[in-house]
Amino acid sequence: MSSRPRLGWGIPEALTEESLSETARAQHRNVLLVGSAAILVVWLDLVPREISAIGVRLEADDRRSVLIALLLALVYFFTAFLVYGATDFVAWLRVQTEGRELLRGTAQDRQRHRATYEEILRQHEGGNPEQRQETVSRLDETLRDANTAALRHQTVRVIVPLALVRGTIDFFVPTVVALTGIVWLSVEIW
Secondary structure (H helix, E strand, O other), X not given: OOOOOEOHHHOEHHHHOOOOOHHHHHHHHHHHHHHHHHHHHHHOOOOOOEEOOOXXXXXXXXXXXXXXXXXXXXXXXXXXXXXXXXXXXXXXXXXXXXXXXXXXXXXXHHHHHHHHHHHHHHHHHOOOOHHHHHHHHHHHHHHHHHHHHHHHHHHHHHHHHHHHHHHHHHHHHHHHHHHHHHHHHHHHHO
């Protein structure tokens, strides 16, 4: 495991942090906005009559020009997202790997504590009364450790899949939207 900052129970903070940097997040937003607009324009056969933000009035035969402009904007934002998001994606993959390793480790901890508890019980079965207090103390300590390991394991079992879902939304949804928009616009233009 790496020396990343950790939450309680040794859980890496990276599992609960944003998977995209601020710059990549801005490109993520742009890809989703322009890609969604491109898909809607093609799917619903829309032609804007006016782009009030820049004071442009369009004629009916300017549809192809609008589609080309939309395509260029989408390709630009998608390329920027890929460039800025690439390092974030690699870091996210590394965090996912660390999370899976942690999940395996917490499961092994639970099994080890369970085995220790059962071993202490077996040892006590043939023991004398003087050993009883020592056995009870060992059982209490083992139960505390086992409960902590179980809580840690359950926490990791929730955090790791949530980090996977969040990363999937952050990286794959804009990629699908962008590629769909690029393909649909290209088919519509040519």
